Every structure is written in structure tokens, then in C-alpha cells.
Amino acid sequence: MTVLDGRSLARQIRARVATEAEALKRAAGVTPCLAAVLVGDDPASALYVRNKERECGRAGLTSRVLRLSRETTWDALRAELDRLGEDDAVHGILVQQPLPPQIPVDAVVTHTDPRKDVDGLHPLSGGLLLRGAPGFVPCTPLGVMALLRHYEIPLRGRRAVVVGRSALVGKPLALLLLAADATVTLCHSRTPDLGAVTREADIVCVAAGRAGLLTPDMVRPGAVVVDVGINRVDDHLVGDVAPGVAEVAGALSPVPGGIGPLTIAMLLANTLQAARRLTQGGDGPV
Numbered sequence: 001m002t003v004l005d006g007r008s009l010a011r012q013i014r015a016r017v018a019t020e021a022e023a024l025k026r027a028a029g030v031t032p033c034l035a036a037v038l039v040g041d042d043p044a045s046a047l048y049v050r051n052k053e054r055e056c057g058r059a060g061l062t063s064r065v066l067r068l069s070r071e072t073t074w075d076a077l078r079a080e081l082d083r084l085g086e087d088d089a090v091h092g093i094l095v096q097q098p099l100p101p102q103i104p105v106d107a108v109v110t111h112t113d114p115r116k117d118v119d120g121l122h123p124l125s126g127g128l129l130l131r132g133a134p135g136f137v138p139c140t141p142l143g144v145m146a147l148l149r150h151y152e153i154p155l156r157g158r159r160a161v162v163v164g165r166s167a168l169v170g171k172p173l174a175l176l177l178l179a180a181d182a183t184v185t186l187c188h189s190r191t192p193d194l195g196a197v198t199r200e201a202d203i204v205c206v207a208a209g210r211a212g213l214l215t216p217d218m219v220r221p222g223a224v225v226v227d228v229g230i231n232r233v234d235d236h237l238v239g240d241v242a243p244g245v246a247e248v249a250g251a252l253s254p255v256p257g258g259i260g261p262l263t264i265a266m267l268l269a270n271t272l273q274a275a276r277r278l279t280q281g282g283d284g285p286v
């Protein structure tokens with residue numbers, strides 16, 4: 001069984017981002033900058049934002065964190081988002097979720113400048129993805145695709161099953177797999193007999209947030225399994241894939257060390273792309 005090592009690929013992507021960011025700096029005098037907005041004092045969110053700051057630094061990108069109190073009104077947050085949209089030194093904007101109840105999440109997403117939508121959640125980004133046009137794609141599904149590409153997993157004409165239909169992971173991942181010519185089935189909590197569907201798959205991607213959801217009997221021998229789930233069980237991080245799947249699958253991404261590190265690496269890549277589009281009007285390698 002091949003272990004799909006996201007940590008090592010994330011390191012390679014970060015190194016490529018660093019090289020390309022340096023080239024952009026030399027060519028246009030611009031250092032890509034990610035602005036993260038943190039509303040409230042949720043410790044997990046604070047940790048995620050600190051990690052993103054640290055990763056930006058390691059790739060030669062700059063970052064800013066706007067820390068706002070839990071009582072911040074939507075009007076005040078909207079004004080901050082406007083300021084970040086207008087600030088030429090900022091190329092990527094992300095608003096860390098969850099947000100306090102007075103903040104309308106959908107409005108935050110649509111109000112974020114789509115040119116700086118490095119989380120890929122703006123409806124314009126979603127529309128471009130649906131049409132197969134270049135735009136920002138959410139980082140986690142981008143990470144899954146990067147991992148499959150890196151391990152040269154064939155997708156054209158293959159049966160791919162995605163479990164989970166969120167706007168953040170499942171739906172964009174299904175569209176990316178479709179764009180790569182896989183035959184895609186998107187499953188969710190109302191899918192009856194999930195195992196009957198996943199057993200048909202050459203590639204199964206699970207993003208449900210249910211520890212141990214995918215059991216060995218639900219996997220065709222030799223299938224490629226990508227575990228996107230992150231669940232805390234007895235103080236340990238586990239994915240959505242039950243341990244015995246490693247004995248059946250042909251390849252499996254571990255948790256931790258699979259998709260998690262790639263998600264942050266793709267955030268860096270998206271920030272670099274945003275900086276390039278804003279300063280040079282186009283994309284480049286990463």
C-alpha cells in the first residue's frame with residue numbers, strides 16, 4: 001500500500017512558492033501578502049491563523065492578522081473587508097471561520113474582494129470553477145488534486161466517489177475530478193447504502209467529518225483512498241477512514257500528514273497567484 005505523503009509534497013510546494021514569490025519580487029517589486037481576519041477568541045481559530053502566518057513566513061510571503069473582538073458588528077467587519085480590498089499591499093484575504101452569531105457568513109464570503117479570494121469561497125470563484133475557467137479554488141480540494149497528480153494516480157475515465165458535499169470541500173472536489181475526466185459520484189448524509197457506491201470507486205475521497213466512516217468492506221481492493229476528515233477522538237486527530245482500510249486500499253492518505261499540510265500549502269499558492277494576477281494580470285507556475 002502506498003502512503004500518499006502530503007507532508008513531503010507540501011514542503012515541495014512551499015519551496016516552489018518561495019522561489020516564485022522571490023521571482024515576482026525581483027520582477028515587479030511585490031511580495032505576496034495574505035491578510036487573515038480573526039473575529040473573537042476561539043483558540044482553535046487562533047491556532048490555525050498562527051500556523052498560516054508561520055507558513056507564509058517560511059515561504060517568503062508576508063502576512064497580516066486583523067484581530068477583532070467577539071462583539072464586532074457586521075458593519076464594522078464589512079468596513080475592514082472594504083479596506084483590505086482597496087489596500088494594494090494585500091493580495092489575499094481570508095476570514096477565519098467560525099464567526100460569532102451576529103456575523104452573516106454568506107455576506108462575509110460575498111463581500112470579500114473576489115480578486116483576493118484565496119479561500120475560493122466567493123460565488124464568482126464558484127461560478128468560474130463550475131465553468132472550468134481559471135479562478136480561485138478552495139485550498140483543500142486543490143490539495144487533494146495536487147496529491148493525486150503527484151502520485152500519478154490516473155483519473156481519466158476512472159470512477160471517483162466523493163463523500164461529503166460541502167461548498168468548502170466535497171462540491172469543488174467533485175468538480176475538479178470531473179474536469180480531470182473522472183466519472184464522479186457525490187455522496188452525502190442522505191445517500192443510502194454508501195458502501196455500495198464507494199465499492200465501485202477506483203478513487204474514494206472522504207470529507208464527512210465522521211471518524212471511521214469508511215470501513216474496509218466499503219473499499220474495493222487496490223482503490224486509492226484520500227482521507228480529508230479531521231476528527232478529534234480521545235485527544236487524537238483521526239480522519240474519516242477506519243484503520244483497517246490500509247489493508248485493502250492500494251494507496252491511502254494518512255491523518256495527520258495527508259491533506260492537512262497540503263491545504264495550507266495551497267493557501268500559499270493561491271496567495272502567490274492572487275499577487276501575480278493583481279500585479280502582472282496573469283498566472284504562472286507553482
Ligand code: NAD
Nearest residue numbers: 140164165166169188189207208209228229230259260263
Ligand atoms: P461539513 O460538515 O460542511 O460537511 C460534511 C459533509 O459530509 C456533508 O455534506 C454531509 O452530508 C456529509 N456527511 C456527514 N455524515 C455523513 C455520512 N454518515 N455519510 C455520508 N456523508 C456524510 O464539513 P467540511 O467542511 O466539508 O469538512 C469535512 C471534513 O473535512 C471535516 O472533518 C473537516 O474537519 C475536514 N476538513 C479538513 C481539512 C484539511 O485541511 N484536511 C480542510 C477542511 C475540512
